[in-house]
Amino acid sequence: MVSKIIVVRHGRTEWNISGRIQGSTDIPLDEVGTAQAADAAEALAEYKPSRIVSSDLSRAVATAEPVADLVGVAIERDARLRERAFGPWEGLKNEEIRDRFAEDHMRWKSGRPVENPEIETWDALQERCLEAVEDLTHAADGTLMVFTHGGAARHLIAGILGWDHDAAGALAGMDNVHWTDLRRMKNGRWRMFGFNLGVRSVHDLGSSPLSKANQS
Numbered sequence: 001m002v003s004k005i006i007v008v009r010h011g012r013t014e015w016n017i018s019g020r021i022q023g024s025t026d027i028p029l030d031e032v033g034t035a036q037a038a039d040a041a042e043a044l045a046e047y048k049p050s051r052i053v054s055s056d057l058s059r060a061v062a063t064a065e066p067v068a069d070l071v072g073v074a075i076e077r078d079a080r081l082r083e084r085a086f087g088p089w090e091g092l093k094n095e096e097i098r099d100r101f102a103e104d105h106m107r108w109k110s111g112r113p114v115e116n117p118e119i120e121t122w123d124a125l126q127e128r129c130l131e132a133v134e135d136l137t138h139a140a141d142g143t144l145m146v147f148t149h150g151g152a153a154r155h156l157i158a159g160i161l162g163w164d165h166d167a168a169g170a171l172a173g174m175d176n177v178h179w180t181d182l183r184r185m186k187n188g189r190w191r192m193f194g195f196n197l198g199v200r201s202v203h204d205l206g207s208s209p210l211s212k213a214n215q216s
Contacts, residue, residue, distance in 0.1 A: 002137040005160065005190075006047050006145045007153050008179040010055075010063040011036040016176065019093050022059075022149075023086035029062050036177040040199045041066035044179070049073055050142035053132070055081035055149060063177060064147040075147075080132035081156075083149035084125045087118030111169055122165055126155040133160065150174060157182065160190050172196065 011033030015022045029037065044067045054064045056077040068075045089097050098105045104114040113121060129152050136144055148156065150173045157180050158168030174180065178198035182190050 002144045003184045004143040005182040008147045009174040010059040012176045021086050021089045023090040025090045026057050037063040040177045045070040049145035051140040052145045054147035060147045078132045080128040081148045084151045085120040126159045129156040130159040
């Protein structure tokens with residue numbers, strides 16, 4: 001049975017920098033994101049993952065590839081680890097969402113559920129991400145490494161720890177190619193041993209604060 005889960009957010013994309021909502025849109029890493037993934041690979045490999053699973057979106061898979069190459073573990077792709085689906089908001093900047101979807105934008109910014117049926121709920125996001133990880137934790141041993149997205153990572157981590165939506169909202173979004181270290185205790189419960197861990201490098205100097213947005 002898996003005793004450790006490392007949850008990793010993908011590297012930077014052009015939409016992170018421009019402040020566009022990515023959601024389930026398949027946006028690739030930019031040059032900085034590719035360099036970030038390469039820089040972090042050795043540190044992530046030190047966890048000796050026995051299984052590596054990634055969102056099937058290319059920005060997550062490309063972040064996982066340098067680690068997988070180092071440890072010789074194949075990447076398993078799982079669409080359940082995708083970012084929250086934002087429907088008509090994907091590709092838009094914050095001000096565009098505010099102008100076009102004023103009421104839902106206010107609800108979103110205040111942490112309340114949006115009413116647009118094309119936008120996935122936080123509960124649905126957490127349910128599918130947890131389902132994917134729970135399937136793997138019972139079918140593997142050692143360390144499971146999960147490559148996913150900002151919002152998905154936050155709600156997956158909260159779900160593993162047994163936190164509700166309000167508690168999940170207290171977590172800041174992880175930076176690009178940063179991770180959380182979760183370990184199973186003897187009583188079976190999970191505990192967080194580190195949050196937003198990462199390798200600082202010259203590439204991070206070019207990162208925008210927008211890279212911390214959790215809709216990635």
